[in-house]
Amino acid sequence: MATPSFSNNKNYFVSLEEALKLSKTIKIPTFEEKLPIENTLHRVLINDIYSKINDPPFNNSSMDGYAVIYSDTITATENEPIELEIIGTLPAGETPNEKLTSGFAIKIMTGAPIPDGADSIIMVEKTKKTNNKVLLYSPSFPNYIRIKGENLSKNELIFKKGTYLTPREIGLLATMGFSEVSVIKQLKISIISTGDELIAPGKELLPGQIYESNSYVLEGLIKEMGHIPIRHNSVSDTIDDLREELDKASNISDLIITSGGVSMGDFDLVRKIMEEEGNILFWRIKIKPGSPPLFGKWNNTPIFGLPGNPVSSHVVFQILINPWLKFITNANGPTPKIVKAKLLENINLKKEYINFSRVIVENTGTEMIAYTTTHQGSGNLHSLTTSNALTILPYNEKGTKDQIIDVLLL
Amino acid sequence: MATPSFSNNKNYFVSLEEALKLSKTIKIPTFEEKLPIENTLHRVLINDIYSKINDPPFNNSSMDGYAVIYSDTITATENEPIELEIIGTLPAGETPNEKLTSGFAIKIMTGAPIPDGADSIIMVEKTKKTNNKVLLYSPSFPNYIRIKGENLSKNELIFKKGTYLTPREIGLLATMGFSEVSVIKQLKISIISTGDELIAPGKELLPGQIYESNSYVLEGLIKEMGHIPIRHNSVSDTIDDLREELDKASNISDLIITSGGVSMGDFDLVRKIMEEEGNILFWRIKIKPGSPPLFGKWNNTPIFGLPGNPVSSHVVFQILINPWLKFITNANGPTPKIVKAKLLENINLKKEYINFSRVIVENTGTEMIAYTTTHQGSGNLHSLTTSNALTILPYNEKGTKDQIIDVLLL
Numbered sequence: 001m002a003t004p005s006f007s008n009n010k011n012y013f014v015s016l017e018e019a020l021k022l023s024k025t026i027k028i029p030t031f032e033e034k035l036p037i038e039n040t041l042h043r044v045l046i047n048d049i050y051s052k053i054n055d056p057p058f059n060n061s062s063m064d065g066y067a068v069i070y071s072d073t074i075t076a077t078e079n080e081p082i083e084l085e086i087i088g089t090l091p092a093g094e095t096p097n098e099k100l101t102s103g104f105a106i107k108i109m110t111g112a113p114i115p116d117g118a119d120s121i122i123m124v125e126k127t128k129k130t131n132n133k134v135l136l137y138s139p140s141f142p143n144y145i146r147i148k149g150e151n152l153s154k155n156e157l158i159f160k161k162g163t164y165l166t167p168r169e170i171g172l173l174a175t176m177g178f179s180e181v182s183v184i185k186q187l188k189i190s191i192i193s194t195g196d197e198l199i200a201p202g203k204e205l206l207p208g209q210i211y212e213s214n215s216y217v218l219e220g221l222i223k224e225m226g227h228i229p230i231r232h233n234s235v236s237d238t239i240d241d242l243r244e245e246l247d248k249a250s251n252i253s254d255l256i257i258t259s260g261g262v263s264m265g266d267f268d269l270v271r272k273i274m275e276e277e278g279n280i281l282f283w284r285i286k287i288k289p290g291s292p293p294l295f296g297k298w299n300n301t302p303i304f305g306l307p308g309n310p311v312s313s314h315v316v317f318q319i320l321i322n323p324w325l326k327f328i329t330n331a332n333g334p335t336p337k338i339v340k341a342k343l344l345e346n347i348n349l350k351k352e353y354i355n356f357s358r359v360i361v362e363n364t365g366t367e368m369i370a371y372t373t374t375h376q377g378s379g380n381l382h383s384l385t386t387s388n389a390l391t392i393l394p395y396n397e398k399g400t401k402d403q404i405i406d407v408l409l410l
Numbered sequence: 411m412a413t414p415s416f417s418n419n420k421n422y423f424v425s426l427e428e429a430l431k432l433s434k435t436i437k438i439p440t441f442e443e444k445l446p447i448e449n450t451l452h453r454v455l456i457n458d459i460y461s462k463i464n465d466p467p468f469n470n471s472s473m474d475g476y477a478v479i480y481s482d483t484i485t486a487t488e489n490e491p492i493e494l495e496i497i498g499t500l501p502a503g504e505t506p507n508e509k510l511t512s513g514f515a516i517k518i519m520t521g522a523p524i525p526d527g528a529d530s531i532i533m534v535e536k537t538k539k540t541n542n543k544v545l546l547y548s549p550s551f552p553n554y555i556r557i558k559g560e561n562l563s564k565n566e567l568i569f570k571k572g573t574y575l576t577p578r579e580i581g582l583l584a585t586m587g588f589s590e591v592s593v594i595k596q597l598k599i600s601i602i603s604t605g606d607e608l609i610a611p612g613k614e615l616l617p618g619q620i621y622e623s624n625s626y627v628l629e630g631l632i633k634e635m636g637h638i639p640i641r642h643n644s645v646s647d648t649i650d651d652l653r654e655e656l657d658k659a660s661n662i663s664d665l666i667i668t669s670g671g672v673s674m675g676d677f678d679l680v681r682k683i684m685e686e687e688g689n690i691l692f693w694r695i696k697i698k699p700g701s702p703p704l705f706g707k708w709n710n711t712p713i714f715g716l717p718g719n720p721v722s723s724h725v726v727f728q729i730l731i732n733p734w735l736k737f738i739t740n741a742n743g744p745t746p747k748i749v750k751a752k753l754l755e756n757i758n759l760k761k762e763y764i765n766f767s768r769v770i771v772e773n774t775g776t777e778m779i780a781y782t783t784t785h786q787g788s789g790n791l792h793s794l795t796t797s798n799a800l801t802i803l804p805y806n807e808k809g810t811k812d813q814i815i816d817v818l819l820l
Contacts, residue, residue, distance in 0.1 A: 037611070038641065041630045055792070057615055062789065064675030091647060091677050093606030095618040109677045111607050111718070113618050124674060151790045158792070167630025168794045168820070171720060174623035175791055179612025196503030197521050201447070202589025205467055208505040208523050213584035220451045220577025231448065237501060264534060265474030267501050267519045308521070310581055335798070337819055339749045340778050363816065368750050379472065380561045381585055382465070382568070384578045388745070406773065409747055409819075410578075 004264060004283075006275050011282040015395070016319065016354055019285045023295050023324045026281060026302050028254050030329055031185040037173045040165045042226040043183040044331040049159040052177040054149035059114040060092075063144045066105040066127060066134055067118035073140040081128075081135040090115065105134050114145055121145060152176065164333025184329045187227045190249035191215045193234040194242060194260040194270055195308060200234070213381060214259040214306070214313045221317050225325055225334065237267050243277070250301035257321065260308030262292045270294070270305045278303070286395070288353040289378035290316040309378040315356050315390065318408070337409040338392065341370040347391065347399030354394055358387035361407050370407050384410075414674060414693075416685050421692040425805075426729065426764055429695045433705050433734045436691060436712050438664050440739055441595040447583045450575045452636040453593040454741040459569040462587035464559035469524040470502075473554045476515040476537060476544055477528035483550040491538075491545040500525065515544050524555055531555060562586065574743025594739045597637045600659035601625045603644040604652060604670040604680055605718060610644070623791060624669040624716070624723045631727050635735055635744065647677050653687070660711035667731065670718030672702045680704070680715045688713070696805070698763040699788035700726040719788040725766050725800065728818070747819040748802065751780035757801065757809030764804055768797035771817050780817050794820075 006012055011022060032046050061067065068084060076082040084105040088098050092111035100106055100117035108114075108121065121144035128135045152158060158176065163169060165183070173181055191214075198212035205211065212234045222229040230253055235245045242261075249256045261270035262283070271294060274280050280296040290312035294305040304321055306313040318336075325331070341361050349355045359370040373386045389407040393399045416422055421432060442456050471477065478494060486492040494515040498508050502521035510516055510527035518524075518531065531554035538545040562568060568586065573579060575593070583591055601624075608622035615621065622644045632639040640663055645655045652671075659666045671680035672693070681704060684690050690706040700722035704715040714731055716723040728746075735741070751771050759765045769780040783796045799817040803809045 038626060038629055041633055053615060053621070055620075056789065057620060058617065062787070064673055064678070091606060093608075093618050093647070109675050110673065111605065111620070146787065146789055150787070151792045159795075166820075167627045167634065168724060168791065170630050171623040171627035171724070172791050172795050174611045174626045175621055175720070177611050177615065177621050179610065195521065196501055198503075200589065201584045201587050205463060205587065207468065208503050210465075210467060210521070211463070211585055211587050213581040216448060216584045217577045217581035219448055220580050223451055224577065237503070263474055263520065265519050268474070310585070314578060314581070337747060338773050340773060363748050363750060377472070377556065377560070379466065379556055381578065381582050382561045385569075385582050410576075 004271060004275060006280050006283050013284040013286065014282050015286050019282055019295070019320060020323055022282050023320065024327050026297065028302060028328060032182050033185040034180055034182050036180050037170050037178060040170060040181060040183050041167065042334070043165050044226070044329050045159055045161055045163040045165065046182045046184050048157055048161050049173070049176070049178070049181070051152045051154055051156050051158050053152070054154045055152035055175055056146050056148055056150070059148050060111050060146050061108045061114060061121050061144060062110060062146050063121050063123040064110050065108060065121050065123040065144070067100060067108045067115050068105045068120055068122055068136070068140045069100065069102055069118060070120040070140050070142060072102055073120070073122060073136050076136045076138055078137050081137045083133055083135055086129070086132050086134055162330040162332050164331050187255060187325070187329070188230055188253040189222050189227055189255045189257060190230045190232060190253040191218045192232045192245055192249060192256065192258045194237065194258060195234065196237045198234040214308065214310055217310065217314055218257055218259065218317060221314070225322065227325065237261070237269055239269055239273055242269050242273055246273070246298045250299040253301065256298060256301055256303040257306060258303065259306045259313045262294050262305040262307055274298070274303070274305065285320070286353045287315070287319070288350045288355050290356070291353070293320060310381040311358070311378040311384055314384060319356070338406050339368065339409060340404050341368040341407050343399060343401060343403045343405050344369050344371040346401050347372065347393065349393060349397070349399050352395055354392065355399060356390040356392065357399070358383045359389050359391055359407060360387055361389040361409065370405065414681060414685060416690050416693050423694040423696065424692050425696050429692055429705070429730060430733055432692050433730065434737050436707065438712060438738060442592050443595040444590055444592050446590050447580050447588060450580060450591060450593055451577070452744070453575050454636070454739050455569055455571055455573040455575065456592045456594050458567055458571050459583070459586070459588070459591070461562045461564055461566050461568050463562070464564045465562035465585055466556050466558055466560070469558050470521050470556050471518045471524060471531050471554060472520060472556050473531050473533040474520050475518060475531050475533040475554070477510060477518045477525055478515045478530055478532055478546070478550045479510065479512055479528060480530040480550050480552060482512055483530070483532060483546050486546045486548050488547050491547045493543055493545055496539070496542050496544055572740040572742050574741050597665060597735065597738070598640055598663040599632050599637055599665045599667060600640045600642060600663040601628045602642045602655055602659060602666065602668045604647065604668060605644065606647045608644040624718065624720055627720065627724055628667055628669065628727060631724070635732065637735065647671070647679055649679055649683055652679050652683055656683070656708045660709040663711065666708060666711055666713040667716060668713065669716045669723050672704050672715040672717055684708070684713070684715065696763045697725070697729070698760045698765050700766070701763070703730065720791040721768070721788040721794055724794060729766070748816050749778065749819060750814050751778040751817050753809060753811060753813045753815050754779055754781040756811050757782065757803065759803060759807070759809050762805055764802065765809065766800040766802065767809070768793045769799050769801055769817060770797055771799040771819065780815065
């Protein structure tokens with residue numbers, strides 16, 4: 001068997017750091033799209049955002065109660081309340097038209113503007129109203145006034161471009177007065193599974209066949225990052241079929257992801273066609289599982305060739321494609337949740353590889369623990385559904401019982 | 411001012427545990443929907459799922475190499491290789507039609523079925539092929555055979571009803587042969603913001619007004635849970651307008667969420683109308699921020715009345731509505747990510763309340779730390795966008811520097 005020629009290249013069997021660095025040398029253009037803010041969930045801001053307003057826009061009350069002058073109330077106690085005359089009521093949304101002077105109070109609702117002259121609020125629970133008088137049983141509080149601009153100042157830089165929009169960022173866009181905003185247009189990402197043994201779920205399984213599943217996993221992962229997956233039918237192991245599908249994909253998408261066919265074997269056609277007709281930037285990475293991926297270009301479209309094993313394909317998406325997509329879109333999210341946990345068992349490590357074992361991470365109440373469940377074969381997608389995290393055990397590190405390690409929550 | 415009558419009720423100002431328990435006494439029916447698996451991301455299985463197949467469906471090779479008989483290869487070394495005659499090639503997807511006997515080898519690709527007679531695999535890297543002979547430089551490995559059913563057995567219970575579908579569960583559905591699956595129909599959830607001071611973002615801000623933002627946050631949180639938000643226009647502070655909008659909402663949705671108007675004040679109309687015309691199950695919870703929420707029914711439709719402060723409204727959704735929605739749909743996800751972190755500062759706690767302060771949680775490399783950023787006013791949505799977690803500091807616990815606490819990752 002002929003050894004694949006790329007294996008003599010310096011970018012063969014690289015570290016994860018090198019792979020990430022190399023992948024960032026291939027870029028694609030991104031485009032702008034203006035959307036109503038309610039349609040921007042999990043999208044990425046293309047511009048810096050400066051607040052259109054002060055938040056709050058005016059001094060207002062954080063309590064239901066009375067706007068008063070602090071010096072009037074300072075001696076008030078349970079036994080010796082102070083009496084003030086009520087000269088008006090301010091619901092939220094109205095503007096004050098009277099100036100408050102000593103000896104008077106204005107009834108005020110949460111969110112209503114502070115009338116001129118008032119410098120503090122007494123909450124309604126500390127008062128008693130009779131006709132147009134109110135008794136105060138404690139001094140008033142200046143702290144119950146929310147000061148204009150205390151949260152946001154007008155023209156302040158609030159979100160840098162690249163901000164990933166979760167519900168709370170979208171809420172703050174609304175607070176700042178934006179009804180629509182420019183985000184990065186979603187990338188179209190083709191997914192092509194390869195292998196003669198693959199058939200679509202729902203069909204009858206013949207001897208030697210398995211159901212194709214990787215394209216469904218990748219489709220979901222792409223959606224979760226806010227982009228548009230284009231799932232192709234799986235391609236059988238002939239160079240002509242593969243070429244045709246890659247050409248089709250490169251015409252309709254910004255990125256191609258293949259699964260399967262990237263190992264050493266004669267039938268590893270993705271690797272083979274990329275060597276002979278495409279452009280490979282790197283091949284194989286020192287990670288376990290998932291060492292065979294390649295990255296390069298087909299007809300000027302970037303292409304990640306993922307291994308066919310379902311666990312490997314999922315892991316490589318998370319640690320290689322996810323960061324690349326965020327780099328391309330300049331996005332600061334979704335943020336990987338990497339936390340510390342105590343390993344409850346020894347994990348067999350392959351030296352010189354970063355080890356991503358599937359584990360269950362639990363908060364016991366007193367500490368965070370991590371342990372494995374089923375066997376760790378990379379063909380075992382079940383092991384991934386019964387786990388909620390991946391270990392991140394670096395090169396040459398041991399995975400020993402009671403060690404505190406980093407885990408990536410899934 | 412008249413004290414609201416519900417405040418004499420035993421379900422007034424309850425603990426979070428009581429609130430969660432009480433909320434689960436109001437149920438709504440759920441319905442089934444059959445969908446192609448590619449459309450089930452973040453949906454919930456309505457039935458138990460049993461595998462349609464063994465995974466793998468047949469013994470197969472996990473390596474590119476040669477299927478051989480172990481006893482033939484046991485003495486093979488770098489210096490004294492064993493020679494076997496190649497009698498065929500098995501790509502993935504094909505079925506073996508020859509039985510292997512001693513002295514022979516069958517070339518085999520990853521995923522191809524193991525031919526009868528073979529009991530082990532030697533990887534291609536440890537061999538050298540010349541014409542129809544292969545030299546083996548090491549013994550073969552039985553472990554390179556993936557055994558039929560080692561991941562999943564046919565008819566095995568794989569997913570319990572209520573399983574929340576992420577990309578990896580959808581992949582496993584495909585592996586098991588399901589092209590479509592029954593999930594729980596999405597709930598329609600009306601969102602109604604109340605307050606005379608609210609105007610929609612995009613309009614000009616007049617004195618005394620603020621932009622309405624809570625409905626956008628709630629809309630995003632509902633979408634993230636896989637349900638359908640129906641955002642109503644905000645309602646001004648009149649009982650008639652509110653009644654009309656609640657009636658409309660109860661006709662078109664499974665659940666109503668309001669924001670604002672649930673405190674003690676005269677203008678807190680959601681609380682008022684619910685006391686007079688609705689059905690309140692509980693009101694006020696011992697949490698900070700977010701103590702004023704109410705829960706009950708309007709025209710037989712469950713209704714959560716959230717506080718108008720944007721941070722409170724977000725927090726109460728996460729800790730009260732999220733668990734209720736999962737209870738109603740019997741869903742095991744999305745799973746809250748609660749981890750441990752070391753507090754870098756003292757946090758002022760309100761006694762007898764569970765404290766959900768906004769913090770930044772970081773993995774420093776050696777430990778997980780948590781610290782606050784901006785001021786913690788519950789009107790400050792900005793504080794939530796600059797945080798990535800909430801503290802969970804239980805009743806009467808101190809939040810002291812260097813304490814290891816639970817944090818909910820956002």
